[in-house]
Amino acid sequence: MNVDGVTALFARVLDDPEVTAESDFFGLGGDSLLATRVLSAVAREYGVELTFDEFLLAPTPATLAKTIASAAR
């Protein structure tokens, strides 16, 4: 699992260095457009295509890293 990598990805998309593994993307000002940019980065970096709804269910770096790991299996 790559929690640090996903945390860095959130920080980049949100332009917010304070993101932690438990930060909620939408609570930090993320919206649906920015969410698509997280998902395109996830596809590029981890080779996993997630849906918007999957991201809604896993909106923190910690939970999204789990989703990525199980989708990659």
Next chain:
Amino acid sequence: MRVLVVGAGLAGLTAADDLAAAGVDTTVLEARGRVGGRTHGIEVAPGVWADAGAAYLGDRHTELHKTLAELGLSTHPTTMDGSSRFALGSRDDTRDGRFPPLNAVALGQMFDLLDELTATVRLDAPWLTPEAERWDSLTAAQWAEQHLHHPDARLFFPLFLGEMMAADPATVSMLHVALYLRSGGGISYLNAFEGGAQQDRVHGGAQQICERLAARLGARIRLNLPVRAIHQDARAVTVHADGETFRCDALVVAVPPLLAGAIDYRPGLPAPRATEATGRGCAVKVQLVYPTPQWRDRGLSGWSVSSTGPLLSTVDDSPPDGEVGVLTGFVTGAEAYRFAALPAGAQRTQVLSQVARLFPYLPAPIGLHISDWVSEQYSRGCYAAVFGPHDWLRLGPRLATAHGRVHWAGTETSTEYFGLMEGAIRSGHRAAMEVLSSYESVGRKR
């Protein structure tokens, strides 16, 4: 010292207000029988106004906020709670939030590409952007053909451009797309309601900004006087309006480029204001009025996105106290041209049948208002001019450069918040400042 301002929209009235406040003898010539330009209010119920033109603003629109505060006007947030309706391709969906039922990775890749391009634009001089010639010779449709491979991205791109900047991908220059997005604060800020450029509306309608500025200027404003010719020599400017001639020491032209370009200038301009490639902002705004915002009872926000027209999107534009429900629909891009060419009866029928499909439980509206900005004689498009291929390279360097005693204002002359009310106001302040600093005697000869 006497200064004339052509155009009583936000830019012209801002400039005139600054000049008058500095003690300059100022007169505003307006072609229409009203002030406001591309802001216009419709009374949808007694005392309740909806914006038929420009409507939205965000926190970054600092000059607009200053003007509102100074004029005693307030804002209220755009309501966006609940589910959205989507009619994309052959699908019909109701979903929480605003995200369409499309491939998120494909849309993300599209936004990545747009953001990357947008970041390269030089706001101080868009024509000096790296590879400006390449981007300015490409239409958005050609760019999409080369870069967007997923069908969902290809479906969404024209809807996004229509919504953001009232542009038809087939005719807009890709450099213009990038400039517009950069100028407005980037794709995320421009796209967002809360925290973005659509966060708030002016309470009672944005037309009040111009109405209150006009009230301050009083008899300095002359209506129903379209300007046809602007002739200058070393000492003065002569302005020929319909039936009247004016003399002044300096002039601010604050009308959209397509209209400014239709005026006869002597001596002629060193560069055109518009070319055959310059397009009209393709927007028709439709307001449907209901006794209450009944879609909210069904948990819907009023937001919808459709891939076939006429209404490519709808949004809840009800006043904050909910005394009536106002659903505003946008007909944009190529669809706006098709729709604008229909007879009024066919326009109404198409709007009503589409709304019946999107919101089947709504009763018939008690009011239906269609504001066709594409055909509007004294705007020639809205939100703003859509620059076509090669326009930025040809027109850009001189958009805000005075031609002798003729100075330019209007949202298209501002590379900050181009196309928005904020850009118009910034351009008005800039033009007034230019006049005040260019002619030494301005402050003294009253």
